[in-house]
Amino acid sequence: DGGITQSPKYLFRKEGQNVTLSCEQNLNHDAMYWYRQDPGQGLRLIYYSQIVNDFQKGDIAEGYSVSREKKESFPLTVTSAQKNPTAFYLCASSTSVHGYTFGSGTRLTVV
Amino acid sequence: AQTVTQSQPEMSVQEAETVTLSCTYDTSESDYYLFWYKQPPSRQMILVIRQEAYKQQNATENRFSVNFQKAAKSFSLKISDSQLGDAAMYFCAYWLEYGNKLVFGAGTILRVKS
Numbered sequence: 001d002g003g004i005t006q007s008p009k010y011l012f013r014k015e016g017q018n019v020t021l022s023c024e025q026n027l028n029h030d031a032m033y034w035y036r037q038d039p040g041q042g043l044r045l046i047y048y049s050q051i052v053n054d055f056q057k058g059d060i061a062e063g064y065s066v067s068r069e070k071k072e073s074f075p076l077t078v079t080s081a082q083k084n085p086t087a088f089y090l091c092a093s094s095t096s097v098h099g100y101t102f103g104s105g106t107r108l109t110v111v
Numbered sequence: 112a113q114t115v116t117q118s119q120p121e122m123s124v125q126e127a128e129t130v131t132l133s134c135t136y137d138t139s140e141s142d143y144y145l146f147w148y149k150q151p152p153s154r155q156m157i158l159v160i161r162q163e164a165y166k167q168q169n170a171t172e173n174r175f176s177v178n179f180q181k182a183a184k185s186f187s188l189k190i191s192d193s194q195l196g197d198a199a200m201y202f203c204a205y206w207l208e209y210g211n212k213l214v215f216g217a218g219t220i221l222r223v224k225s
Contacts, residue, residue, distance in 0.1 A: 031211055040220075041218075042215055042216065042217040042218045043202070088154060090154075090156065094211065094212075097208075099204075099206070100156070100213060105154050105155070
């Protein structure tokens, strides 16, 4: 079945560490997105990519980085510059106006 | 800039009753797409319903239907015969052609009482 796979489901980060969240899709979608969700809150866009080797900053890109070397993959790195990274991270992909297909999310906790 | 407003942070409904969740949006475009997503406690985002602005007919998916008022820029979601499994956070969203991305509202938490 086609879909989006996010891994890991839970991730723990020590202060000062970089961590990378994985997002893979086999839907042949061109566009991919990363969102952050804090408890009881809405979705905030971190980065998005419309095509391979191209990506744009969203509303809260500081402290994060991404790459898009393959159509299927859009990993998100949470760097040590992100001062409050504890949150739920959602990856999505899209084929234009039909909306998003979402992954199941990664919960990141700073320990 | 396009914005999406959900004015009800929380709503409650009795099982088997009907509830309506409100959503308004701001846009200068004439053709656009609107969505409702559901996020249950599992946090998996699920597409509930989609509406194309050029269609006057309101979209319907089983117990879920929308009241799309284009002139008023309103897009409410009606859930009929509410079930315990409908309890979730519901997000209204607008498809932004510039940037090819969704703009989300802040969400409404729906509680279903048995």
